[in-house]
Amino acid sequence: MPFDSPIAGRSRIWWRLVPIVIGLAVVGYQYIGAPRFTNPETGRSARLGLSENQETTLGLQGFREVVSQSRQVTSGPAYDTVVRVSRRLQNAIGADEHMKWEVAVLDDPQQNAFCLPGGKICVYTGILPVTRTDAGLAVVLGHEMAHATCHHGAERVLRQNMTETAMMGVQGSLGDLDSGKQRALMGLIGAGAQYGMLLPFSRTHESEADHVGLKYLVRAGYDPQEAVAFWTRMAEAGGSNKQPPEFMSTHPLHETRIRQIQEWIPEIVATERPAQRGPE
Numbered sequence: 001m002p003f004d005s006p007i008a009g010r011s012r013i014w015w016r017l018v019p020i021v022i023g024l025a026v027v028g029y030q031y032i033g034a035p036r037f038t039n040p041e042t043g044r045s046a047r048l049g050l051s052e053n054q055e056t057t058l059g060l061q062g063f064r065e066v067v068s069q070s071r072q073v074t075s076g077p078a079y080d081t082v083v084r085v086s087r088r089l090q091n092a093i094g095a096d097e098h099m100k101w102e103v104a105v106l107d108d109p110q111q112n113a114f115c116l117p118g119g120k121i122c123v124y125t126g127i128l129p130v131t132r133t134d135a136g137l138a139v140v141l142g143h144e145m146a147h148a149t150c151h152h153g154a155e156r157v158l159r160q161n162m163t164e165t166a167m168m169g170v171q172g173s174l175g176d177l178d179s180g181k182q183r184a185l186m187g188l189i190g191a192g193a194q195y196g197m198l199l200p201f202s203r204t205h206e207s208e209a210d211h212v213g214l215k216y217l218v219r220a221g222y223d224p225q226e227a228v229a230f231w232t233r234m235a236e237a238g239g240s241n242k243q244p245p246e247f248m249s250t251h252p253l254h255e256t257r258i259r260q261i262q263e264w265i266p267e268i269v270a271t272e273r274p275a276q277r278g279p280e
Contacts, residue, residue: 023169027162034158037151041212048151049158052098055117055151063102063120073105073125082123085137089145092219092274099148111237115144117153130233135217135226142213142220150212152205206251207260214261214268221274224265231258 034047050058073079086103093099099119109126116122121144123137131137147153210227218224235254252260 017173019172020169023166023172026165026169030158030162030165037155039150039208039212041146041150041215042208044208046151046155047158048154049156049161050117050154052151055154056098056100057118059116059118059120059148059153060100062116063104063122066122067104067106070104070106070108070122073107078125078128079105081128081134081137082141085134086121086141086145088220089138089141089216092216092221093145093149096149111234113140113144115141115148117148117151119145119148121145130237131230132233133226135222136230136233138217138220138222139213139227139230142216143209144213146209146212146216147205150205150208152209156202156205203252207257210257210261211264214264215272218268218272219274224261224269227261227265228258231261 031047034049035051036045037048038045082103082105086101090101096119101119101121103121103123106122106124108124110124111127111130113121113123113127121141123141127140128137131140214224214227217227231254235258238254251257
């Protein structure tokens with residue numbers, strides 16, 4: 001009968017820990033070596049997985065790719081509205097050498113808009129019936145522009161890289177198990193990372209973009225109560241498409257968003273002042 005001595009057992013445990021220790025060391029190196037950014041709107045410090053120049057380059061590449069594959073609207077009331085609102089928000093945000101603002105209006109029924117790193121904005125015409133007014137559109141654009149100014153994309157890159165490194169360390173520690181057990185354990189650990197780290201991290205970014213975007217909204221001279229009205233309309237536009245439980249989503253529930261915005265409005269109105277209007 002084979003016999004495992006206590007020493008042999010401890011040795012196997014040690015060798016199983018080695019890949020994890022190495023993985024954690026690399027994660028620490030990735031974090032410490034990453035550039036630091038302090039958000040001027042919130043005071044929150046973060047480490048970024050990309051330099052600002054890298055962000056700008058990738059944002060421009062993504063913008064050109066999306067626009068090249070879409071039917072672009074370059075004139076008319078919808079275009080004029082998007083340009084007018086985006087310029088008003090840009091003026092409220094202020095100068096930033098890394099933000100080369102550019103906007104594209106895309107003829108598409110999607111109820112969506114986004115702002116890529118470096119300030120490249122895409123607005124789908126399908127969102128305009130929900131925004132309805134300049135102020136409603138400013139809610140959407142302020143939120144999306146805040147993602148760019150807060151460097152959320154670069155922060156997510158670092159978090160994703162660190163998670164993948166840690167997962168590789170864990171996988172290395174399971175090398176002596178059969179493939180079925182490896183897959184089962186890695187699936188459990190991956191789900192834990194997804195629901196316990198990555199999704200909450202994404203929801204935090206969404207809430208921060210709501211908060212900072214609300215500041216931009218007030219500085220641009222729009223009524224912040226329009227944010228409550230817009231998200232109420234978005235919830236209604238979803239109709240019977242029930243949102244997944246919040247812990248399974250990259251975004252807060254509409255009810256959470258509306259409640260948070262209602263809580264933030266009094267303080268933001270008391271501390272923020274409309275910026276001097278530039279040309280629109």
